[in-house]
Amino acid sequence: MSIKITIVKQLHCFVSLCFYVSLMSIELQADVLFFDVQCGVQESDIFRRYKGSIARDMERPDATDSEIWEYVSRLPSYTNKQGIPKTSRWFSWNEQARCQLKEFHASRMMMEFYVGDNDLQPDEMVMTKRTLKEGGGLKLYYLCHKTLYNECAWVAYISQQPCWTWYTDQLDRVKTPEHNVIETMASVQEDGPQFWKADAHLKSLATLIGSNNMGTWFQLWETSTDSEELAKMIWNYVALLLTNMVGSLAKFGSPPECWALALSELHGPRQAAVTQMKLDWNRGCGKVRCWRS
Numbered sequence: 576m577s578i579k580i581t582i583v584k585q586l587h588c589f590v591s592l593c594f595y596v597s598l599m600s601i602e603l604q605a606d607v608l609f610f611d612v613q614c615g616v617q618e619s620d621i622f623r624r625y626k627g628s629i630a631r632d633m634e635r636p637d638a639t640d641s642e643i644w645e646y647v648s649r650l651p652s653y654t655n656k657q658g659i660p661k662t663s664r665w666f667s668w669n670e671q672a673r674c675q676l677k678e679f680h681a682s683r684m685m686m687e688f689y690v691g692d693n694d695l696q697p698d699e700m701v702m703t704k705r706t707l708k709e710g711g712g713l714k715l716y717y718l719c720h721k722t723l724y725n726e727c728a729w730v731a732y733i734s735q736q737p738c739w740t741w742y743t744d745q746l747d748r749v750k751t752p753e754h755n756v757i758e759t760m761a762s763v764q765e766d767g768p769q770f771w772k773a774d775a776h777l778k779s780l781a782t783l784i785g786s787n788n789m790g791t792w793f794q795l796w797e798t799s800t801d802s803e804e805l806a807k808m809i810w811n812y813v814a815l816l817l818t819n820m821v822g823s824l825a826k827f828g829s830p831p832e833c834w835a836l837a838l839s840e841l842h843g844p845r846q847a848a849v850t851q852m853k854l855d856w857n858r859g860c861g862k863v864r865c866w867r868s
Contacts, residue, residue: 621688628680631794647681666739672732676725683720690717697721698800722800727808729795734813737779738820759835762827764844771827780817784810830855 622644630638633646651657652675660668683697690713697720749758761769782788789796792809799805826832834855836848 621684625680625684628798629684631798632677632680634677647685650678650681651675652678652682653685665742666735669732669735669739672728676728676732679720679725683717686713686717686720690714698723726795726799726805730805730809730812733791734780734783734809734816737776737783738816740779741774741776756835756838759827759832760839762824763833763835771824774824777817777820777824780813780820784813 622640626640626643627636629643629647630636633643635642638646657675658671660671695714695717697718700718700721745758749755758769761767762771764770783791792805796802796805827835834848834852836844837852839845839848
């Protein structure tokens with residue numbers, strides 16, 4: 576399965592989770608109480624099977640059974656109407672993932688009690704158009720709780736954090752055409768703090784697949800059913816993001832952006848940029864856009 580198909584599937588899954596949980600939250604609140612009374616917290620096989628994963632989602636691996644159950648009974652997605660990703664807004668998915676991904680195992684536990692059976696296991700189901708069509712609301716919601724989708728969603732969320740931070744900073748700094756010119760000049764100044772090749776978010780992306788950064792992925796690796804495939808997915812997706820971001824920022828090394836300092840108020844950088852522009856023109860860059868390293 577290619578990385579693109581995997582990420583598309585997890586995005587579809589996440590939209591489905593947000594949509595269905597907003598429709599059934601009131602009904603399931605009553606069933607949470609029924610689950611508690613019928614099974615008991617400590618006696619429930621389902622609870623014992625999931626409580627370790629839920630505690631990790633809580634970022635409290637030493638949480639007691641009572642604390643875990645209190646967390647489950649107050650899941651925001653089951654007690655309040657939550658948002659959904661909007662295709663018209665960049666990083667809208669990330670905002671929802673930050674709030675709701677940590678509910679995955681608790682939500683899957685509840686749905687396994689509610690609609691699960693031995694013939695209906697999310698990790699064993701192959702999601703096809705027929706499955707989506709015939710699944711029904713709650714059943715489809717349960718089937719979307721695949722471990723693979725959870726891993727894909729976390730990989731996408733963690734990997735995109737540097738890009739999200741970079742985009743937010745851009746929105747804060749660049750608000751007018753004049754700001755855009757200033758930003759461009761800062762990006763092409765090789766000895767400046769904002770030189771595009773030394774951009775902090777590119778370094779952060781590269782660090783995600785560094786050999787000394789296992790801590791970022793340890794919790795995901797620890798619970799993965801196939802750690803080798805998870806490692807491949809992380810490497811492929813982060814490398815893809817890094818490639819695309821470098822490709823986007825590389826415009827600052829090519830005409831006309833690389834001549835932006837010709838607009839500088841400082842004589843030295845302005846004269847150097849004008850001189851370089853003339854040299855590039857004489858080399859033929861005025862007629863054919865070419866790469867400058």
